[in-house]
Amino acid sequence: xxxxxxxxxxxxxxxxxxxxxxxxxxxxxxxxxxxxxxxxxxxxxxxxxxxxxxxxxxxxxxxxxxxxxxxxxxxxxxxxxxxxxxxxxxxxxxxxxxxxxxxxxxxxxxxxxxxxxxxxxxxxxxxxxxxxxx
Amino acid sequence: xxxxxxxxxxxxxxxxxxxxxxxxxxxxxxxxxxxxxxxxxxxxxxxxxxxxxxxxxxxxxxxxxxxxxxxxxxxxxxxxxxxxxxxxxxxxxxxxxxxxxxxxxxxxxxxxxxxxxxxxxxxxxxxxxxxxxx
Numbered sequence: 001x002x003x004x005x006x007x008x009x010x011x012x013x014x015x016x017x018x019x020x021x022x023x024x025x026x027x028x029x030x031x032x033x034x035x036x037x038x039x040x041x042x043x044x045x046x047x048x049x050x051x052x053x054x055x056x057x058x059x060x061x062x063x064x065x066x067x068x069x070x071x072x073x074x075x076x077x078x079x080x081x082x083x084x085x086x087x088x089x090x091x092x093x094x095x096x097x098x099x100x101x102x103x104x105x106x107x108x109x110x111x112x113x114x115x116x117x118x119x120x121x122x123x124x125x126x127x128x129x130x131x132x133x134x
Numbered sequence: 135x136x137x138x139x140x141x142x143x144x145x146x147x148x149x150x151x152x153x154x155x156x157x158x159x160x161x162x163x164x165x166x167x168x169x170x171x172x173x174x175x176x177x178x179x180x181x182x183x184x185x186x187x188x189x190x191x192x193x194x195x196x197x198x199x200x201x202x203x204x205x206x207x208x209x210x211x212x213x214x215x216x217x218x219x220x221x222x223x224x225x226x227x228x229x230x231x232x233x234x235x236x237x238x239x240x241x242x243x244x245x246x247x248x249x250x251x252x253x254x255x256x257x258x259x260x261x262x263x264x265x266x267x268x
Contacts, residue, residue, distance in 0.1 A: 029218035032168035083163035084183040
């Protein structure tokens, strides 16, 4: 992609913070999980909740039309969510088009990965306001 | 007392990791929250959950007989828990005597702080196995 890891990581962290702001502004609570992806236990990027609902979220931002998730990311998200008692969600921020929220089943499986295309996000994804008012 | 911040922090982190292990070993999921205490939003040290229960936890370890919590820590724990939909808990690991879990109401209020003494923990606290089997 021509951009270094540092910059990609920063883009991801900024996106996560943006999402956390949105949840708090809507009256929910949300946190970033420490050591996500490096802990010995599976863990999502974010947890969000209100009195009745809980989401475990893998959050990614992209300037592209496709965002990829590894099999391991998806498997761990599903496993964590089943243990914690949360609904697993993929949150993808497409540049200039905002956040879309997808279920694991919405992703397209390829040989090695899961793909969330912008087309899939538009068809099956929820916008933030739809997600929290469901 | 008499030990530097680095060591205290390390002791705290080790204790948090120990507690996370215990939850996973018991079939729950648990995570450390990123930037707890420094984020612009209130957040607990840990979140733990299973299919029906959620805990927001401030976790501290001590070699002493008293562990102090600031008013702000307690206020933020209560606020976060009400928004996220979790039960707020203080988890205190007394050296050689293991973990005790207290409700906010169990703490003794002083002028500036809340105190969990070992005596209070023994009287009102739950041990880990009691907590998860409640």
